Amino acid sequence: MSTFVIAYYALLIGGSCLAAYFKKRELFLLIFSLTLVSFVMGIIGGVGALRFVTIAAGILALAAGTSYAFREFLIIIAPEGVAKELRTAPLTAAFGMFVIFTYAIAGIFAPVIAPFGEAEIISSAFAPADENMLLGADQLGRDMFSRIIYGARNSVGLALVATTLAFVMGAFAGLMAATKGGWFDQFMGRFADVIMSVPSLVFALLMLSIFGTNLIVIVIVVAVIYSPRVFRLTRAVAGNVVVMDYIEAAKLRGEGDWYLIRKEILPNSTAPLIAEFGLEFCFVFLLIAGLSFLGLGIQPPTADWGSMVRENATLISFGELTPLIPAAAIALLTVAVNFVVDWMLFRSSGLKEV
Amino acid sequence: MVPKKDVLLEIKDLRIEGYSDEKWVEIVHGVDLTLHKGEVLGLIGESGAGKSTIGLASMGFARDGCRISGGSIEFDGMELTTTPESALRALRGSRIAYVAQSAAASFNPSHKIIDQHTEAPIQYRIQKRVEAQEDAMQLYERLRLPNPDEIGFRYPHQVSGGQLQRAMTAMAMACRPDLIIFDEPTTALDVTTQIEVLAAIRDIVDQFNTAAIYITHDLAVVAQMADTIKVLLKGEEVEEAPTAQMLDSPKEDYTKSLWAVRSFKRPQKQRPTGADAIPIISVQGIDAAYGQTKVLDDVSFDVYPGMTVAVVGESGSGKSTTARCITGLLPPTKGQILFNGEALPPRYQDRSKEQLRQAQMIYQMADTALNPKIRICDIIGRPAQFYSGLHGTALKSRVDELLDLIELDPAKFYNRYPPELSGGQKQRVGIARALAADPKFIICDEVTSALDQLVAEGILKLLDRLQQEFNLAYMFITHDLATVRSIADEVVVMQRGKVVEQGPKDEMFTPPHHPYTDLLLSSVPEMDPNWLTTLLDERGTDAIGEAANV
Numbered sequence: 001m002s003t004f005v006i007a008y009y010a011l012l013i014g015g016s017c018l019a020a021y022f023k024k025r026e027l028f029l030l031i032f033s034l035t036l037v038s039f040v041m042g043i044i045g046g047v048g049a050l051r052f053v054t055i056a057a058g059i060l061a062l063a064a065g066t067s068y069a070f071r072e073f074l075i076i077i078a079p080e081g082v083a084k085e086l087r088t089a090p091l092t093a094a095f096g097m098f099v100i101f102t103y104a105i106a107g108i109f110a111p112v113i114a115p116f117g118e119a120e121i122i123s124s125a126f127a128p129a130d131e132n133m134l135l136g137a138d139q140l141g142r143d144m145f146s147r148i149i150y151g152a153r154n155s156v157g158l159a160l161v162a163t164t165l166a167f168v169m170g171a172f173a174g175l176m177a178a179t180k181g182g183w184f185d186q187f188m189g190r191f192a193d194v195i196m197s198v199p200s201l202v203f204a205l206l207m208l209s210i211f212g213t214n215l216i217v218i219v220i221v222v223a224v225i226y227s228p229r230v231f232r233l234t235r236a237v238a239g240n241v242v243v244m245d246y247i248e249a250a251k252l253r254g255e256g257d258w259y260l261i262r263k264e265i266l267p268n269s270t271a272p273l274i275a276e277f278g279l280e281f282c283f284v285f286l287l288i289a290g291l292s293f294l295g296l297g298i299q300p301p302t303a304d305w306g307s308m309v310r311e312n313a314t315l316i317s318f319g320e321l322t323p324l325i326p327a328a329a330i331a332l333l334t335v336a337v338n339f340v341v342d343w344m345l346f347r348s349s350g351l352k353e354v
Numbered sequence: 355m356v357p358k359k360d361v362l363l364e365i366k367d368l369r370i371e372g373y374s375d376e377k378w379v380e381i382v383h384g385v386d387l388t389l390h391k392g393e394v395l396g397l398i399g400e401s402g403a404g405k406s407t408i409g410l411a412s413m414g415f416a417r418d419g420c421r422i423s424g425g426s427i428e429f430d431g432m433e434l435t436t437t438p439e440s441a442l443r444a445l446r447g448s449r450i451a452y453v454a455q456s457a458a459a460s461f462n463p464s465h466k467i468i469d470q471h472t473e474a475p476i477q478y479r480i481q482k483r484v485e486a487q488e489d490a491m492q493l494y495e496r497l498r499l500p501n502p503d504e505i506g507f508r509y510p511h512q513v514s515g516g517q518l519q520r521a522m523t524a525m526a527m528a529c530r531p532d533l534i535i536f537d538e539p540t541t542a543l544d545v546t547t548q549i550e551v552l553a554a555i556r557d558i559v560d561q562f563n564t565a566a567i568y569i570t571h572d573l574a575v576v577a578q579m580a581d582t583i584k585v586l587l588k589g590e591e592v593e594e595a596p597t598a599q600m601l602d603s604p605k606e607d608y609t610k611s612l613w614a615v616r617s618f619k620r621p622q623k624q625r626p627t628g629a630d631a632i633p634i635i636s637v638q639g640i641d642a643a644y645g646q647t648k649v650l651d652d653v654s655f656d657v658y659p660g661m662t663v664a665v666v667g668e669s670g671s672g673k674s675t676t677a678r679c680i681t682g683l684l685p686p687t688k689g690q691i692l693f694n695g696e697a698l699p700p701r702y703q704d705r706s707k708e709q710l711r712q713a714q715m716i717y718q719m720a721d722t723a724l725n726p727k728i729r730i731c732d733i734i735g736r737p738a739q740f741y742s743g744l745h746g747t748a749l750k751s752r753v754d755e756l757l758d759l760i761e762l763d764p765a766k767f768y769n770r771y772p773p774e775l776s777g778g779q780k781q782r783v784g785i786a787r788a789l790a791a792d793p794k795f796i797i798c799d800e801v802t803s804a805l806d807q808l809v810a811e812g813i814l815k816l817l818d819r820l821q822q823e824f825n826l827a828y829m830f831i832t833h834d835l836a837t838v839r840s841i842a843d844e845v846v847v848m849q850r851g852k853v854v855e856q857g858p859k860d861e862m863f864t865p866p867h868h869p870y871t872d873l874l875l876s877s878v879p880e881m882d883p884n885w886l887t888t889l890l891d892e893r894g895t896d897a898i899g900e901a902a903n904v
Binding site: 264 | 682
C-alpha cells in the first residue's frame with residue numbers, strides 16, 4: 001500500500017462523510033459512488049487504475065469548473081432577459097457553449113492562431129511533435145495543429161452554410177404546407193417522402209459524381225438531403241399553431257398567407273426550430289465529414305477534419321493517435337452542440353426526464 | 355358542540371407554497387377546516403383562490419411545483435403532513451377518493467370503465483375481481499346509469515360526458531371511502547346533464563354517509579350539495595357558515611358581492627318595426643354538414659341593429675356551427691345569409707374586405723384567441739391598420755382609444771404580451787380587437803363561460819356599454835341562461851341542429867314553452883337550497899333518466 005492509495009481513499013471517504021453530514025445528497029452520491037468504483041478498480045487494476053480514475057475525475061472536475069465559470073461569466077455580461085434564461089442552463093449546456101465558443105474563436109481567427117499556413121510543408125512526412133509542431137506533421141509534412149485550426153473554419157463553416165440553406169428551404173416549405181393545406185400540403189409531403197426514401201450518403205455520392213465536387217454543389221446537395229426533415233418538423237409544429245383561434249381570427253380578417261406565416265405562425269414555432277437547427281447541424285457536419293473521408297467532400301489542399309482522418313489513417317497501425325485528433329474534434333463539437341440543443345429542447349417543450 | 359371523535363378531517367393553519375420565478379411564494383395562507391363524518395363542505399371562490407390546492411392537500415398531496423409548508427392535516431387521527439408517501443398512497447383511493455373536473459381527461463381511454471373501477475378494490479385486496487365487478491354494477495344502478503350491467507364494459511369514449519362523470523363518482527365509491535373530494539365535477543357539463551350528476555352525487559353521499567369536500571365556483575350548485583359553505587379568496591378564508599345561513603345573511607362584503615353577481619340586467623329592447631327596418635344579419639334556412647354528418651337543419655333567425663340575440667342550447671346543438679356558417683368558415687349546403695339585405699358569399703375567402711370588416715368575432719378561450727407572441731398594441735392595432743390603413747401616431751392614438759374603451763390603462767398594457775394578462779383582461783383585449791375593425795355585428799361565442807362570475811359580469815357590462823355607444827348587434831352564443839337573462843333581447847333555442855323556439859326574451863322566460871326549452875330552463879340551478887329536491891320530486895326519477903338520454 002503506497003501513500004498515494006491511502007491518501008486517495010482517505011480523501012474520498014472523508015469527503016463523502018462530510019457531504020453526508022451536511023446533507024448534500026447529490027454531492028454525497030457522487031463522491032461515494034466514486035469511492036465504490038475506486039475499490040473495484042483498485043482491486044482489479046492496482047495503483048495504475050487508481051491513478052487513471054484520479055486523472056479522469058480531475059479532468060471532469062476541471063471541465064465542470066470551466067463550464068460553471070463560463071456560465072457565470074455569460075450571465076454577468078448578458079442583458080437581463082438573456083441572463084435569466086442562462087441561469088436555467090445546466091452545466092452540460094454551459095460546457096457545450098464553451099466548446100462552441102472555442103471553435104468559433106478558432107475558426108474566425110484561424111490565420112492568427114495557426115503558426116503555419118494550411119498547405120505549407122514545413123517538415124518531413126509524419127514527423128513527430130516537437131517545440132515547433134504541437135501535434136506533429138501529417139503525411140506531406142504539414143503542421144497538424146495549424147490544419148486542425150483551419151479545419152474548424154472550413155468544415156464548420158461549410159456545415160453551417162449547408163444547414164442554413166436546408167433550413168430556409170425546409171422551413172419555408174413546411175410553413176406554406178401547413179398554412180395552405182389541401183393538395184399543396186399533400187404534394188410537398190409526398191415530395192419530401194421521395195427525397196427521404198433515398199439513403200442520404202448514396203444520394204450525396206451520386207449527385208457529387210454527376211455534378212463534380214465543388215463547394216457550391218456540396219452545399220446544395222446536402223441542403224436538399226436535409227431539408228425534408230426540417231420540412232416535416234416545421235409542418236408538424238405549424239400544424240399545431242394553425243388550428244388556434246387567433247389564426248382563425250386573422251384569416252377571417254382577410255390576412256394573406258405571407259402575413260399569417262410571418263407574424264402569427266413563425267413566432268410560435270421558433271423554439272423547436274432552433275433546437276432542430278442544432279441537431280441538423282450535427283448531422284450535416286457528420287455527413288460532410290463522411291464525404292470528405294471518402295474523398296468527395298472538400299478537396300485538398302484545403303484542411304478539413306474528415307479528410308484529415310483519412311489521410312493520416314495509416315498511422316493508426318503504428319499505434320499513433322494522430323488521426324484520432326481531427327476525429328475527436330468532430331466528436332467534441334457534435335457532443336457540445338447536442339448538449340446545448342438538449343437544454344433548448346427542455347426549455348421549449350417542457351421535455352422532462354422522469 | 356360536536357364531539358371530537360366525529361371529526362374526520364381537521365386542517366389547522368394550512369400553508370402551501372408554489373414555485374414561480376425561481377422562488378417559493380405562499381399561495382394558501384393559513385386555512386383552517388374541520389369536517390365531520392358524513393358532512394359535505396362546499397369550498398367556493400374564484401380561480402386562484404386555492405380551492406383545488408386545499409382539496410388536494412386534504413389527501414396529503416401537493417401538486418408538482420407546490421409544497422405544504424406549514425400547518426397540520428389530521429385525517430381520522432393520522433397526521434398527513436408527516437406520514438410517509440407509501441402510507442399516504444395506501445390511504446388514497448381506499449379511504450380518501452378524488453373526483454376530478456373532467457372525467458373524460460381522467461379516465462384512461464384504452465381501458466374499459468369497469469376495469470378502471472375495480473383496480474383499486476383489487477389492488478387493496480378488499481374484493482376479488484368478480485365481487486368488485488358486481489359491486490360496480492350495483493353502484494352504476496344506484497347512480498342511475500342506463501344498462502348498469504353492461505355500461506362498465508364500454509370504453510370511456512363510448513359513453514356521454516354526464517354518464518362518464520357519474521361512472522367516475524361510482525369509481526370513487528368503489529372502496530367505500532370516508533371522504534371524497536369533488537373538484538368541480540359538473541363545471542364542464544351542460545345544465546341538463548349537470549342535474550343528473552348532482553342528484554347522483556347527493557344520493558350516494560347520503561346513502562353511504564360519506565363525508566365530502568365539494569369544490570366549485572358556482573354558488574347555486576354548492577347550495578344544493580353542501581351542509582356548510584366556506585368562501586375562499588386568494589388563499590385565505592373569507593367566512594364559513596351553514597348553507598342556509600350563508601345564503602340568507604352573508605357577513606363579509608366579498609361574499610355579498612359574489613351573491614349579487616347574477617343581478618345585472620339591462621332593459622330589453624324591441625325589434626324595430628316599419629318597412630325600412632332591415633336586419634343586419636339574416637340567416638335564412640341554412641343547412642350545414644361536416645362531411646356526411648348533417649349538423650344544421652333549416653336554421654333561420656334575424657339580428658337587428660343594436661340588438662342582442664342569444665343562441666342557447668346544449669353542447670352539440672349547433673350553436674357554434676351556425677356562427678361558423680355566418681363567418682364563412684363552413685359554407686352552408688343550403689340557404690343563405692343576408693347582410694343588410696345583401697347576400698354574403700358563402701366562403702370567407704370570397705368576401706370583400708369590407709364585408710369581413712363588418713362582422714367580427716369574440717372567442718370563448720381568450721388564451722387561444724390571442725397570439726401569445728404578439729404585443730397587445732399590435733393585436734389591437736392590426737385590424738385598424740389592415741382595414742383603415744392607419745399607421746404611425748394615428749394608429750397609436752386609435753389603440754390608446756380602444757384600450758380606454760375596454761377599461762385597460764394604455765400606459766400599462768400597450769407593450770405587454772397576452773400571457774402576462776389575467777383571463778378577464780385577455781377577454782377584454784379580444785373585444786378590443788373585434789372593435790378595432792369598427793364592425794356592425796359581433797359574434798360572441800361563449801365569451802364569459804371560461805371566466806369567474808365577477809369577471810364575467812364585468813365583461814357583460816362592458817359589452818352592453820359598447821353596444822349602446824356604437825349601436826352594435828350581437829349574436830350571443832351561450833349555454834348559461836343567467837347570461838341570457840341579463841343581456842339578451844331575443845332568444846333562439848337550438849337542439850340537435852334545429853331551432854326549436856325563438857322570440858323576445860320576456861316571452862321565452864314565461865310559459866308556455868316548447869318542452870325542450872322547459873327542460874333547459876328548469877335545469878338551471880337556483881340559489882334556493884331546496885331547489886334540487888323540489889325539482890327532482892316534480893320530475894320524478896324517471897324524468898331524470900329521460901333527461902339523461904335527451
